[in-house]
Amino acid sequence: MASLKEDTKWKKVLYDNQGKPDNYVDESFLDEMKKNVNTRTYELWNVIIESGVVSQQLSSICVFIVAFIYMEEDILSPQFLLTLSGTMTVLGYILYGVIDGGSEKQESDRTRVDDIKSVCLFLTVTFGLSPILKTLTDSISTDTIYAMTVFMFLGNLLFYDYGSTGAVASNALSLNAAIFASVCLASRLPTPWHAFVTVIFAMQVFALLPVLRRKLKSNIPLSQVMMTWLLATIAMAALFTVSKVGAVLFLLLHLSITFLFPFWLIKLQPYKNNIHGPWDEAVIKDKDA
Amino acid sequence: MCNEKVSYDSYIVFFRVVQSKTVQWFVRLPATGCQLIERYCHIQYIITVDKQLKDEQRLQHKTSPKLFISKGNLLSSILLDVFLGVVVMMWLFHNDYPKLVSCNLLHVLDVVGNELQKLLHWLMGVPAGLKLNSQLDEFLGKFFLYHVYLWIGYLNILRPFMETILWSIGLSGCLGLSVFLSLSMDFLSMLTFHIYCFYVYAARLYCLQLSGLSSCWRLFRGKKWNVLRQRVDSCQYDVDQLFLGTILFTVLLFLLPTTALYYVVFTSFRLLVLILDSVLAKTVTTLNTFPVFSVLLRLFHSDMLAGGVRFNVIQRMEGQPLCLSMQVEPAPYSVVLTEGKIEQLDTWRDHQIHNSSIGGLSRRLLLGHLVYPWGGDSKK
Numbered sequence: 001m002a003s004l005k006e007d008t009k010w011k012k013v014l015y016d017n018q019g020k021p022d023n024y025v026d027e028s029f030l031d032e033m034k035k036n037v038n039t040r041t042y043e044l045w046n047v048i049i050e051s052g053v054v055s056q057q058l059s060s061i062c063v064f065i066v067a068f069i070y071m072e073e074d075i076l077s078p079q080f081l082l083t084l085s086g087t088m089t090v091l092g093y094i095l096y097g098v099i100d101g102g103s104e105k106q107e108s109d110r111t112r113v114d115d116i117k118s119v120c121l122f123l124t125v126t127f128g129l130s131p132i133l134k135t136l137t138d139s140i141s142t143d144t145i146y147a148m149t150v151f152m153f154l155g156n157l158l159f160y161d162y163g164s165t166g167a168v169a170s171n172a173l174s175l176n177a178a179i180f181a182s183v184c185l186a187s188r189l190p191t192p193w194h195a196f197v198t199v200i201f202a203m204q205v206f207a208l209l210p211v212l213r214r215k216l217k218s219n220i221p222l223s224q225v226m227m228t229w230l231l232a233t234i235a236m237a238a239l240f241t242v243s244k245v246g247a248v249l250f251l252l253l254h255l256s257i258t259f260l261f262p263f264w265l266i267k268l269q270p271y272k273n274n275i276h277g278p279w280d281e282a283v284i285k286d287k288d289a
Numbered sequence: 290m291c292n293e294k295v296s297y298d299s300y301i302v303f304f305r306v307v308q309s310k311t312v313q314w315f316v317r318l319p320a321t322g323c324q325l326i327e328r329y330c331h332i333q334y335i336i337t338v339d340k341q342l343k344d345e346q347r348l349q350h351k352t353s354p355k356l357f358i359s360k361g362n363l364l365s366s367i368l369l370d371v372f373l374g375v376v377v378m379m380w381l382f383h384n385d386y387p388k389l390v391s392c393n394l395l396h397v398l399d400v401v402g403n404e405l406q407k408l409l410h411w412l413m414g415v416p417a418g419l420k421l422n423s424q425l426d427e428f429l430g431k432f433f434l435y436h437v438y439l440w441i442g443y444l445n446i447l448r449p450f451m452e453t454i455l456w457s458i459g460l461s462g463c464l465g466l467s468v469f470l471s472l473s474m475d476f477l478s479m480l481t482f483h484i485y486c487f488y489v490y491a492a493r494l495y496c497l498q499l500s501g502l503s504s505c506w507r508l509f510r511g512k513k514w515n516v517l518r519q520r521v522d523s524c525q526y527d528v529d530q531l532f533l534g535t536i537l538f539t540v541l542l543f544l545l546p547t548t549a550l551y552y553v554v555f556t557s558f559r560l561l562v563l564i565l566d567s568v569l570a571k572t573v574t575t576l577n578t579f580p581v582f583s584v585l586l587r588l589f590h591s592d593m594l595a596g597g598v599r600f601n602v603i604q605r606m607e608g609q610p611l612c613l614s615m616q617v618e619p620a621p622y623s624v625v626l627t628e629g630k631i632e633q634l635d636t637w638r639d640h641q642i643h644n645s646s647i648g649g650l651s652r653r654l655l656l657g658h659l660v661y662p663w664g665g666d667s668k669k
Contacts (some may be wrong), residue, residue, distance in 0.1 A: 172511030
């Protein structure tokens, strides 16, 4: 006599023959779905303050470009720029040492002698190569040079390491793009001495200044806002003397980066719809990490 | 007794020197050397095969047809070679070609020298509207112009000997047409030596610049070539390394069009010469490997070359078993030509990398690696 099987509730196991095909699911299917588990919630003022990093970088680029324009129009003499930037670098170096309190110096292997060696290396190499750099792009038209410069500075903005762990950020690529752009611009100037000063100034603005900014941000969080507004004011004043349209554009861009974009980001948060569930691929988490 | 020992020792020393690697390599450097050594190997082989055949006959064994045919091939190839060479020589001397050719050749070489100088001056200006770096352009142009000047001087030294050289090349036809062709190949190489030099300079410079550029491009992106794993890996560079690398990258990038232009111009010249060279080399190889004796056997004595059997059914009668008649079929010509091909007996050096494929050749040209003449028989 055949015994009737009871109609038991379907269990999500495969080792029990429940008379259903292997890929059967019943109405409890979507119960295990979770929404938006890993999303972060943003606070408006935090985002506004953090967005200062982007506008700081933008301001440095604008300052550099204005300095180049001044040198080309012969308003600014290269000696003056060199002494000014040299003094600022030395001051920044002392400031870095003061804020640091010696902790990072002990962590990394670099001593003061190493730093002096690097400085000598930069100066010698650039001075030696400056005649070549000056005549490098003689036969290329100015428009091409300007286009390449713009492209490279955009690359610098894009790939700059703003402090997040985004995969796109690449410290090497951003610095290299900035140096490439500065070499392109340097070749348009009258003498090798101009080219030398431009490249050294670019080195200070794009390689050394970000280090100081990062150190300030990590040790004295309050200085972030001040730094942002200081750089923005300098950039805007400089742009204003060169071209009014540029200054207005910069002001608009700065305001949107600081206020408009964070506001927009937060406004779009409710539309997030990330679905997680047991169907996701397993992610192996390192216990030590 | 003492004299005999001295001469014996010196003979051994001479033998050892000749067997050494340097001398062997040096002798095979010109094409004529290779060809003469190949013929020498052929003759040696014929003598050994002859001895083998005589031994077999003495011991009443069956003579293997393969040895007989290969010996025949070699002998007939040498004979045909010498015959053709003598014909060409007679024809050349009958029409007094050496004098005519030498006059024309000298005239052509002068014209080529002048044209080269004009070309270099054009490259130093603004060629075809291309934008070149003027300093580097001038430097390279002056460098190559000095070499052309040296080459014109070298030609002037060669001028009185030209007719004698051509006459002796023609005379070498009695050693065989292949030797004549190899000598003309060597003579051509000697005349176009400056083009070879220019090509090597331009190719090496271009290759160096390209490899430096690719390395700096990897640094630009923050990556490095991992030699151990033979792949591109990311790398944390120091600030000074980044700085130097970027400056070098810029310099190399903007100087690349100038170098590339010189490379393209001189590579095209070199390719022209190589094509001529390869045609001659191919002819020499064909003369060396064509199995004349096998083809003649196939024509006149085809039952020596068996290529299969053919069965015919004999008229069947009642109550008798099936009778078949077997006939030996001679081999088809394609098999005769491929099987009978004379192998290269000079096994001393493996031939250089032959770019027989178009893809490989274009890749080598694009990357600036040196290309070598092709058309000889590569060892399988």
